[in-house]
Amino acid sequence: MDVKHLSSFQDFSLEKLRKHNVFQSERFFLDVYCLAPGQAQKPHRHDTSDKVYVVLEGRCRFRVGAEEEVHGPGAAVLAPSGAEHGVANDGPDSARLLVLMTPPPEHA
């Protein structure tokens, strides 16, 4: 059985946000992003893929379209196809996100 424990994806990088793949198929990927304070994923868009962020630990500032909101553990944020989106950990604590993308973008 293909089982992963989300608590096992804990490695952070000093350089930039660290992405850990949990599962991937032709239909989706599921990652854990580890963001140290100050790290971010710059706003970008995917015209034919939907993304969902779920906050596992910490708090992050999410941008979807023209909106920005800060959310903490248990929040699920939808970035639908075509919407510019990004996430930033304004600190002071580290943050971990479960990230779904479906389908995987062609450039990934």
Added chain:
Amino acid sequence: MDVKHLSSFQDFSLEKLRKHNVFQSERFFLDVYCLAPGQAQKPHRHDTSDKVYVVLEGRCRFRVGAEEEVHGPGAAVLAPSGAEHGVANDGPDSARLLVLMTPPPEHA
């Protein structure tokens, strides 16, 4: 911004496992399943969709293909397309699962 809090999906049913939709598009659905002790989703398969279960609370017995394993909070279980899969809460505690299906099955 379309944000849902996973902690808000807490309603159980006496009759059978309760499914709450978090997000849905043509590409995926994300649900929270609430399983009281003794409740289950019978083994079934989707030939063209992948499913992932993430345990939010409690412990459940997962079946994927010929394998059965019990997993608790933080475990992510992949049921790839074509694999028979199901989940049962053997109890004694209630359980909540985050469930991804991509794409939504045609009969859903």
